[in-house]
Amino acid sequence: MAKPQGFAKVIIVLTTITAAIMELLDTTIVNVALNQISGSLGATIEDIAWVITSYAIANVIIIPMTGFLGEYFGRKNYYTTSIIIFGIASYFCGMSDSLWELVMWRFIQGIGGGALLSTSQAILFDAFDADERPLASGFFAMGIVMGPSLGPVLGGWIVDNLKWSDIFFVNIPICVLATVLTIVFIERKPGEGTHKDKIKIDYPGILLLMLFVGSIQYILEKGEGEGWFESRTITLLTITTILGLIGFIWREKTTEHPVVNLNVFNNKTFAMSSIFTVVGGFGLFTSVFVYPLMVQRINGLTPTETGWSLMLPTFLGVFLFPVIGKYLSTGGKPIPFMVAGICIYVIFGFIGGSSTADMGSADFFPMQMLRVVGVSMLQMPLINQAVAGLEPKDFGSGISISNMIRQLGGAFGIAVANNYATSRAAQHRSDLLANITPENPLFQQRFQGIASMIQQKTGDAFQATQVAYKNIDLIVTKQAYYLAYLDTFRLVSIIFICIFPFVFLLRTPKRSQAEINKLNKAAEEAH
Known part of the structure; x- marks a missing residue:
């Protein structure tokens, strides 16, 4: 099958990247709206996390099956249907009026969205020759990072100016456009979807x-x-x-x-890369989950300010990914990029773990710049490594499993971060309360100051005392969560430190031009 050229190739790149961005955007667009959603639906912050994790669970379940489902139904049919399911589920997410109704539709949305990641990557890779695939990886990596990072700014603006339900309605026109572009510009593979009777589920x-x-x-x-x-x-x-x-x-x-071809793990390059993929997903999703909660609860940023503080540094990644991809396509070694990416992520975690409660949105810019550079350096080679040592017939399985592992790392990361922050907050609160005693002069000074100010306004000494105690309790709770969020950032750094030695065990197979030409021919025959 001939490779698309010119305008058709550009449209395929834009369509697949847009679909990937939309799918990943919905993993984080709700992050900045968790407080509003929990208040509207009467749910706790701990329970509202299911709005995120239900989507991630569905992604993790469906992503490894996309290769099989694409073969069974035909890739174009499966891709188009998944976009439609994603759009319909997005509508019902916005219409939900209870927590568990929203969780159910988020799960269905994740089922539809699963194909938008792996199938988008497979379609994009098919549009490029083997020696150009690192460049295609660069384009796709832009979507992987832009999606989670654009989610908070778009969600923040919507929450501040519209209603929280509109964060889901924004998907609908994009789904309509993506469906039309897919039908018109993405070609079917020869014999696509015609062998159902030969395929067992x-x-x-x-x-x-x-x-x-x-x-x-x-x-x-x-x-x-x-x-x-x-x-x-x-x-x-x-x-x-x-x-x-x-x-x-x-x-x-x-x-x-x-349904999932686990034989790709027989390839040592793929197997070793998978370790870094799951940790990379853990770091990527955990950082964009914890950060909005911290800066809104502790630093007082609005959802819009939170989103912009994430989005502006992300534009750096838009330029870095194609540059790194182009370099790798010319034979550049990926290991130095991965080493740099891990080191930068470690630094990012400790910088995030030393933030202060009085920092404004602009003060977080250097920290977020580091995050984007670290993600760019790490994710770009990993996406390329997912297929670097595989034969064309295994590309679909390798891509699906790699994306599943990344999403699994992200889902686990969000759950671990949520539990870790909650447990650490309880511990910090206990430690802080131990210092609130009548014998502590600092406590007495703060308490008397609050009580006196309230008594001057109300003239009621008893009420002033009660309100002062409540204010002290709120201050302690806020400080406890602040310290817990800093601990969570440091946890990310520690995990990256633990996997750092394994990066030197990675090997990238070198291919001659004759082998590249052979791969191209095999890929075309497979298609």
Whole structure:
């Protein structure tokens, strides 16, 4: 099948990147609206996290199956249908009037969105020759970083100026446009979707994957609140997680028609890169989950200010990704970029962990610049590494699994960050309360100052005392969460420090021009 050229190629690049941005944008667009959504639906901040994690769980379940589903239904049909499902679910998310209704539609939205990531990447890669794929990786990596980073600024502006439900309605016109462009410009592969009768659906594999992902996500999300293994539910789900994982691996390795081709892990380059992919996803999604909560709760930034403080540095990544991709396409080595990316991420975590409560949006700009540079340096080579050592017939499986692992890392990261911040906040609150005693002169000075000010306004000494105690309690709670968020940033750095030595075990296979030409020919025959 001939590669698209000229205007058609540009449209394919724009369509696939836009779809990827939209899918990932919805992983973070709700972050800056969590307070508003929880207030509107009467849910706690801890429960409202399910609005994010339900979407991530659906992504993680469906992404590894996109290769199979694309083959079964035809890639173009599956891609178009997924865009439509995403748009319809977005509408019902905006119309939801209860937490669990919203969570349900977010899950369905994630099912539709799963194809928009892996299938977009596969379609984009098909539009480029093998020696140009690092450049294609650069374009796609822009979407991976721009999506999560654009979400907060768009969500912030909508929440400040419109209604929180409008953060979902904004997807609908984009879905309509993407559907039209897909139908008109993306071609079907020869024989696409005509072999349904020859393809068996791996129902046990699908069920085992859902069991594993759903169980482990619930454990991470609710384990802290339920006392971990003191809860019978958590204990039972831990058993189902282990059994689900073992059963899934055994099923996919032994069946003739696996829903997920795990044989790509036989490639050492892919297997080792996957470790960094999951940690990279953890760092990417955790940082854009914790940061909005911290700066809004502690620093008093509005949702719009929060979004802009994330978006402006992201424009740097728009220029970095194609440059890095172009360099790699000329034979540049990816390892130095990954080393630099990990080091920068470590520095970012410790800088974020030393923020102060009186910082304004502009003060966070250097910190966010570091984050974007670190993400660019790390994610760009990882996307390229996902297919660097694979044969063309395995590209679809490799891309799907790599995206699943990234989303899984992000889903786990959000759950871990949420639980870690909550537990650390409780510990810090306990430590701070230990200093609030009648013998502490600093406490007495602060307490008397607040009480005197209130008494001057109300003339009621008893009421002034009660309000002063409540104000002190609010100050302690705010400080406890502030310290907990700083701890969470440092946790990200520690995780990157732990995986740093493994980067030197990565190997990128060198291909001659003859091998590249052979790969191109094989890819065209596979298509």
